[in-house]
Amino acid sequence: MKKLVAGIVLVNLLAACASEKPKESAAAASAPPPAATAPAPQAAPAPVVMVDPLNDPASILAKRSVYFPFDVSAVQEDDKPVVLAHAKYLSEHPDRKVRVEGNCDERGSNEYNLGLGQRRADSVKQMLVLGGAKASQIETVSYGEEKPVCTEHNEACWKQNRRSDIKYQ
Amino acid sequence: MALRVMRGMVGLLLLAQVSVANAVLSIEIIGAGEHQIPVAIVPFGGDSKLAQAINDVVVGDLQRSGLFRLVDPTGKSPHELAEVSYPDWQVRGADALAIGKVGLLNNGRIEASFRLLDVVKQAQLVGQSVSANDDQVRAVGHRISDLIYEKLTGDKGVFSTRIAYVNRLEKKHYSLIVADSDGYNEQNVLEQSEPIMSPAWSPDGSHLAYVSFETGHAVVYVQSLYTRQRMMLADFSGSNSAPAWSPDGKQLAIVLTRDGSSQIYLIQPDGGGLRRITFSGAIDTEPNFSPDGQSLLFTSDRGGSPQIYSMPVAGGPEQRMTFGDGNNFSPRYNPDGKGFVFTHFVNGKFQIATQDFQTGQVGILTAGGWEKNPSFAPNGKLILFASEARDRGILATVSSDGRVQQHMFTQSGDAREPVWGPHQ
Numbered sequence: 253m254k255k256l257v258a259g260i261v262l263v264n265l266l267a268a269c270a271s272e273k274p275k276e277s278a279a280a281a282s283a284p285p286p287a288a289t290a291p292a293p294q295a296a297p298a299p300v301v302m303v304d305p306l307n308d309p310a311s312i313l314a315k316r317s318v319y320f321p322f323d324v325s326a327v328q329e330d331d332k333p334v335v336l337a338h339a340k341y342l343s344e345h346p347d348r349k350v351r352v353e354g355n356c357d358e359r360g361s362n363e364y365n366l367g368l369g370q371r372r373a374d375s376v377k378q379m380l381v382l383g384g385a386k387a388s389q390i391e392t393v394s395y396g397e398e399k400p401v402c403t404e405h406n407e408a409c410w411k412q413n414r415r416s417d418i419k420y421q
Numbered sequence: 422m423a424l425r426v427m428r429g430m431v432g433l434l435l436l437a438q439v440s441v442a443n444a445v446l447s448i449e450i451i452g453a454g455e456h457q458i459p460v461a462i463v464p465f466g467g468d469s470k471l472a473q474a475i476n477d478v479v480v481g482d483l484q485r486s487g488l489f490r491l492v493d494p495t496g497k498s499p500h501e502l503a504e505v506s507y508p509d510w511q512v513r514g515a516d517a518l519a520i521g522k523v524g525l526l527n528n529g530r531i532e533a534s535f536r537l538l539d540v541v542k543q544a545q546l547v548g549q550s551v552s553a554n555d556d557q558v559r560a561v562g563h564r565i566s567d568l569i570y571e572k573l574t575g576d577k578g579v580f581s582t583r584i585a586y587v588n589r590l591e592k593k594h595y596s597l598i599v600a601d602s603d604g605y606n607e608q609n610v611l612e613q614s615e616p617i618m619s620p621a622w623s624p625d626g627s628h629l630a631y632v633s634f635e636t637g638h639a640v641v642y643v644q645s646l647y648t649r650q651r652m653m654l655a656d657f658s659g660s661n662s663a664p665a666w667s668p669d670g671k672q673l674a675i676v677l678t679r680d681g682s683s684q685i686y687l688i689q690p691d692g693g694g695l696r697r698i699t700f701s702g703a704i705d706t707e708p709n710f711s712p713d714g715q716s717l718l719f720t721s722d723r724g725g726s727p728q729i730y731s732m733p734v735a736g737g738p739e740q741r742m743t744f745g746d747g748n749n750f751s752p753r754y755n756p757d758g759k760g761f762v763f764t765h766f767v768n769g770k771f772q773i774a775t776q777d778f779q780t781g782q783v784g785i786l787t788a789g790g791w792e793k794n795p796s797f798a799p800n801g802k803l804i805l806f807a808s809e810a811r812d813r814g815i816l817a818t819v820s821s822d823g824r825v826q827q828h829m830f831t832q833s834g835d836a837r838e839p840v841w842g843p844h845q
Contacts, residue, residue: 361706361707361764361794362619362793362838363662363676363707363720363750364704364706366660366663370659370660374681392659396639399592
């Protein structure tokens with residue numbers, strides 16, 4: 253059972269990687285490709301109600317990452333609106349699931365950072381739940397310092413790595 | 422003794438079936454020991470190619486230990502006891518002299534016969550034959566180095582032991598590698614596109630436990646180095662990590678987040694008997710068993726910053742071990758049980774430090790930079806750690822007195838989280 257779940261998560265992960273940019277995510281991808289023969293650019297615009305705010309680059313939901321100070325795992329004031337917006341979205345879309353991935357800079361041991369990254373993921377999860385999401389909609393995972401987006405030894409780099417990513421499945 | 426040598430060779434032979442990674446490396450030695458023993462190593466007689474290979478290994482091993490000064494043997498080449506003229510070596514200042522012969526037997530095995538002589542007392546210290554398969558010439562060299570080291574220092578040699586580490590090649594290529602103690606003879610145990618962490622040797626050297634992210638989160642595996650078979654040891658929700666074997670091999674300490682923050686649990690190597698042993702609500706991680714199996718050292722931030730703590734394995738009071746400025750991580754017991762080595766982080770720099778249990782005295786062994794993940798050689802005389810040079814993660818060792826350092830550059834990528842294996 254567990255293996256099956258892991259397999260599904262992996263597949264989803266790959267899908268998520270392929271659609272990193274918000275505007276390219278699930279709903280957009282599932283829209284039928286424009287037929288080569290169909291000109292009709294002046295057709296009526298799609299009704300607003302059909303737009304998933306998750307796919308709107310102007311929406312606060314386009315922000316999927318929250319950042320942390322060194323050795324801190326509490327969500328910072330600046331990022332609370334982002335997390336709470338995702339909480340609201342999840343509460344309104346009970347069929348949607350997210351995976352929250354915690355990351356750290358390299359200033360700690362690999363194992364300590366794995367624990368810290370888990371805390372960073374868990375603190376985002378807690379705020380999502382406080383904001384109305386169900387715990388069952390949220391999976392948390394830590395990559396510690398193992399998957400840095402930036403590998404130089406300086407604060408400009410470290411601050412990018414001290415991060416939790418909210419990834420829709 | 423001969424039997425033990427043979428058994429070691431069998432182990433090496435089996436390991437050789439594991440896929441062979443690209444060869445290492447360059448080695449740089451920094452510093453010198455306080456009291457170096459002057460020793461002359463005469464290139465062996467017999468098969469000159471084998472002799473040269475063995476000589477390179479032995480000279481390299483002895484130099485890296487920092488405990489020996491190699492006396493130039495040029496001009497004299499005795500291979501038999503009867504050919505030795507002690508005054509020749511006394512004049513050159515050698516205290517000890519190693520001579521021998523090597524050849525390929527009819528059955529394809531290498532056989533080296535070797536003698537270590539006390540130049541001052543004009544007596545033989547050891548005479549022995551060492552044999553191995555023809556692709557194990559380095560193993561023959563390491564065994565001879567061990568014999569020389571043991572006879573001249575009184576401590577068990579560690580040249581025939583192995584190390585394990587993780588190599589990261591770019592962002593999407595991770596290997597778990599086992600190599601000889603000098604970094605040569607690298608063999609891939611696992612190679613994948615997801616991170617690998619925290620290799621840990623079983624006490625008999627037959628298995629590695631490690632953490633892999635191949636299923637999307639941190640899971641602990643145990644893998645046989647002989648059969649390559651592996652099993653998932655812990656795959657609970659959240660992170661499963663930081664495996665450490667008890668000295669009797671009957672249980673491991675691991676760290677799970679399934680019940681909240683990182684906490685330490687005990688588990689049997691077959692996955693049974695899971696039992697939680699820390700209840701702090703903080704991050705408790707990096708457990709390491711004392712040589713007598715009674716205590717654990719671990720890292721915890723329960724006091725507000727990551728520091729080293731100790732606790733009885735059976736449960737009981739937990740005690741903070743490190744104080745003062747900075748954060749401390751990754752404790753590992755000295756094999757003598759009298760102290761531990763750890764990573765000290767202060768003023769933005771990581772360095773390797775040791776602390777004595779009785780006096781509490783801290784010794785800083787390295788200059789400070791990106792020096793992490795120390796582990797003792799099984800004889801307690803050297804410490805292996807991860808360092809950085811020329812913008813790459815490298816393997817490094819430092820003598821336990823801090824006097825001699827060695828940098829080992831793997832061929833490519835970043836070497837991470839090295840750990841020294843046991844005597845076999």
